[in-house]
Amino acid sequence: MSSFRRWYFYVVSAISLQAVTWAVIALLRNLLAPALNLADPDLSPEAERIAFQISVIIIGLPMFLLHWHWAGRPAAEDSAGDQELPERALYLYYMAGAFLIPLLSNANGFFQSLLRLASGTPAIRPFFSETLPDRTNLVYTAVAIFVLALMLLYHARLLRQDRRVRPPSALTATFHRLFIYLFSAAGLVMTSIAAANLLQWLQFATGDPSGPAVSRLLIDSSAAALVGLPLWLTFWRHAQQLFRTGGTAEQESILRKVYLYLTIFLAVLA
Numbered sequence: 098m099s100s101f102r103r104w105y106f107y108v109v110s111a112i113s114l115q116a117v118t119w120a121v122i123a124l125l126r127n128l129l130a131p132a133l134n135l136a137d138p139d140l141s142p143e144a145e146r147i148a149f150q151i152s153v154i155i156i157g158l159p160m161f162l163l164h165w166h167w168a169g170r171p172a173a174e175d176s177a178g179d180q181e182l183p184e185r186a187l188y189l190y191y192m193a194g195a196f197l198i199p200l201l202s203n204a205n206g207f208f209q210s211l212l213r214l215a216s217g218t219p220a221i222r223p224f225f226s227e228t229l230p231d232r233t234n235l236v237y238t239a240v241a242i243f244v245l246a247l248m249l250l251y252h253a254r255l256l257r258q259d260r261r262v263r264p265p266s267a268l269t270a271t272f273h274r275l276f277i278y279l280f281s282a283a284g285l286v287m288t289s290i291a292a293a294n295l296l297q298w299l300q301f302a303t304g305d306p307s308g309p310a311v312s313r314l315l316i317d318s319s320a321a322a323l324v325g326l327p328l329w330l331t332f333w334r335h336a337q338q339l340f341r342t343g344g345t346a347e348q349e350s351i352l353r354k355v356y357l358y359l360t361i362f363l364a365v366l367a
Contacts, residue, residue: 100184106168107188113161115195118248120153125240130233185259186269190276193252197280200245201324207238208320218312270346277339278356281332285360287325289367294318 127147168185210231212218229237256273259265265273295318336356339347347353 103168103182103184106164107184109164110161110168111188111192111195113157113164114192114248117154117157117161118196118244120150120157122241122244124150124154125244126237129236129240183266183268183272186256186265186272189252189256189259190272193249193256194276194280196245196249196252200242200249201283201328203238203241203245205320205324206234207242208323209316210234210238212316212319216312216316218316267346271352274339274347274350274352277332277336278352281329281336282356282360284325284327284329284332287321288329291318291322291325295322 124147127150168188213231214235260273294314298315298318301314336353340353
């Protein structure tokens with residue numbers, strides 16, 4: 098299969114799968130919120146909106162399955178072929194990142210709403226819109242987390258299978274390192290900012306701990322820590338395991354050195 102055809106199959110697969118995924122999320126949100134009596138009158142689902150989401154699924158799902166089947170045919174015919182090609186690796190890492198980023202965003206919104214409801218704090222800065230209450234936001238974000246997690250696990254499973262079938266090339270190994278260190282850095286930044294804000298909250302709490310600004314700072318910081326800390330620990334643990342078992346190439350990786358020195362530099366600068 099030519100490189101141009103492979104790029105075509107992977108690009109169409111990515112676009113169609115993203116469209117189907119978000120259509121499923123929107124459809125479940127529009128169906129579950131009224132069923133649980135959580136729908137806001139201003140956000141009530143319309144028949145046209147639901148019909149559009151269903152049509153996207155009906156059209157996009159066969160398109161994805163067909164193009165994904167064509168893209169995977171060389172891998173099925175020759176286990177030493179497409180598994181190592183950079184197009185496939187780039188597609189899988191891109192899709193994993195494209196699902197993980199909104200998953201983290203929705204998880205942050207979920208914890209914010211959960212903490213506001215648990216503490217009785219009014220929603221000062223709603224996650225989606227000014228008309229969306231926290232109880233509805235819990236359903237909206239939980240639906241997105243569930244669907245995006247399924248998509249992320251599916252692509253992570255494909256990546257593990259590919260790496261078991263054949264050792265990655267230098268380029269695909271670079272994709273792997275870049276994916277790990279970027280999300281490790283994102284988790285570290287989120288955790289550090291959350292920790293700094295929590296220390297700031299401790300200073301403000303000595304004055305008026307019940308003030309809305311103080312409560313908002315505590316809730317936002319706690320939600321960021323609940324998302325950022327597991328993210329950082331998961332990817333950093335994976336990076337450390339890669340360093341121990343990956344041989345000389347991993348131990349001398351420029352990406353790892355850039356990550357470590359940049360972290361030290363920014364910490365000193367802060």
